[in-house]
Amino acid sequence: MTRSFILLLSVVPLLVYSATEEALARLQVVTEILPPYQYIEEDKQITGLATQKVKALFSALELSPQILAMPWARAYKIAQTKPDTLIYSIVRTPERESLFQWIGVLLSTKTFLIALQERSDIVINSPADLNKYRIGVKRDDVVYQHLSQYPLSRQMVFLPETETTLKMLIKQRIDIIAASPVHLDFMCKRLDCDSSDFRYLYELKDLNNDFYLAASNTTSKETVQLLRLALAALEKGK
Template sequence: MVVKGFILSLLIFPLMVFSAVKEELLQLQVVTEILPPYQYIKPDNAMGGLATDKLNALFSALQATPDIQAMPWARAYKIAQTQPNTLIYSIVRTPERESLFQWIGVLVSTKTFLVGLQARGDIEINNLRDLNNYRIGVKRDDVVYQYLNKHLLPGKMVFLPETETTLKMLIKQRVDIIAASPLHLDFMCKRLGCQPADFRYLYELTGLNSDFYLAASNNTPADIVQLLKQTLRQLE
C-alpha cells in the first residue's frame, strides 16, 4: 500500500504543478496597441496579426488562452510598467527600456523607415538633424518617439494616438513625415485605399532594433517569465 501511495503521489504531483502554473497563466493580462499587420482587431472582434499569431501559438503550447486588451500605446506602456502579471507586445527592446521590463523573446522582426508622400519632392533627409525642418507625426512613448526625441526640437513633433492616425495625417499633409515599416504601410494602404507607390522611403532608422518583443512587467513572477521564454524558444 505504501508503494502504491508513493506511485500515486508521483503521478499527482506533476498535475498539481501544471495546474498551479496554468492558474498563474490565466492571471496574466496582455496589453498591446493596434499596429497592423502585427496586431489588429479582426471583423469578429478577435485580435489577429503576425505578432498575435505567434503569441497565440505560445499560449496554445501551454494550453492557455491570452487575455489581450488593445489600447493606445502610451496607456499600454504605462500599465506594463506598473501592474503585476502583465505582458506587452509588440515592443522594441532598447537600452533605455532594458530595466523597465522582463524580456521574453522576439515575436517578429521588421525595419523602420521615415516615410513621406511621393508628391513631396521638397523633403530631403540626409541625417536626423534635417528632421527639424519638418513636422513629424509620432505616438507618445513609442520607440520612434523615444529615439527621435534625442534629435528633434519639441515643436517639430505632432503627437498622435495610434499608428493608423499617423498615416491618415500624412495623407492629409497635416504632418510631413511619419515612421513605418514596409509591411505596415502595405497593410494600411489596403485599409485606407491608398497605394504604397504614393509614399517615399526617406531614411532608414538603422539605430533602432528591428525586433518586436514580448515582454513582462517587472513584478510578473519570474517562474512564469522563464516558462514563457523556454516555450517561445521551442516555437522558433
C-alpha cells in the same frame, strides 16, 4: 495536453511549473493596433503576424489570457505597473531594458521615415534634418524615444496610432511619419491609398527592429522563465 507543452515539461522542473500555474492563469496581455502585426478583424477578434505567435505560445501552454488592444502609451504604462502583464510588439532598447522582463523575439522588421511622393522638397540625410518638418509620432513609441535625442520636441505631433499618423500625412497636416514597408502596404489597403503614393526618406538603422514579447517587472520570474522556454521551444519546432 499539446505535444509542444509535453516537450516543454521535459526541460522545466515540475515544481517550477506548479508554482507558476496560478500566476499563468492571471496573465493579461496588452498591445496596440499595429497592422499587420496586430489588428482587429471584422468578428472583433484580434489577429495579425505577431498575435498569431503569441496565441501559439498560449496554446502550447493551454492558456487563453485576454488580449487587450489600446493606444500604445496606455499599454506601455500598464505593462510597467501591473503584475502578471505581458506586452507586444515592443522594441527592446537600452532605455527600456530595465523597465520590462524580456521574453523573446516574435518577428523583425525595418523602420523608415516616410513622406508623400509629391513632397520632393523633403530631404533627410540624418535625423538632425527633421527640424524643418512636422513629424507624426506616438507617445512612448520607440520612434518617439529614438528621435527625442535630437532637438525636435516642437516638430513632433503626438497621435494615438500609426494608422492615424498616415491619415494625417495624407491630409498634409504633418510632413513625415515612421513605418515599415509591410505596415505601410497593409494600412494602404485599409485607407484606399497606394504605397507608391509615398517616398522612403531615411531608414532608422540605429533602431533595434526586433519586436518582442515582454512582461512587467512585477510578473514572477518563474512565469517569465517558463514563457521564455515555451517560446524558444516553439521557435525550435518550426
